[in-house]
Amino acid sequence: MRRIVLAFALVLVAATGWRLAQACAPDFFRAVFSYARHPDLPRTEFIDGRLGVLQPTFARSYLVIAYRYLNGIG
Numbered sequence: 001m002r003r004i005v006l007a008f009a010l011v012l013v014a015a016t017g018w019r020l021a022q023a024c025a026p027d028f029f030r031a032v033f034s035y036a037r038h039p040d041l042p043r044t045e046f047i048d049g050r051l052g053v054l055q056p057t058f059a060r061s062y063l064v065i066a067y068r069y070l071n072g073i074g
Contacts, residue, residue, distance in 0.1 A: 038062060049074055 036057045039046040046052065046062065049069050058066075068074040 034040070034053075034055065036055065037059050039052060039058065039062060047065060051066050051069060054063070054066050056063075065074065
């Protein structure tokens, strides 16, 4: 009897566990993409000093702008 109850509980947890499990990633309502060579559009925000997340793959000109702002020169 104890084995039957244990087996039933295991099957119940396995069956409902998939519905309760959630992934680690956030749930976005739309796809979120980032550019590899330049910051997001409009680029005027980037040029005005609102840098956002800097990527090492940005073109050197954008990295120079970011460098100047981060050093207080911009």
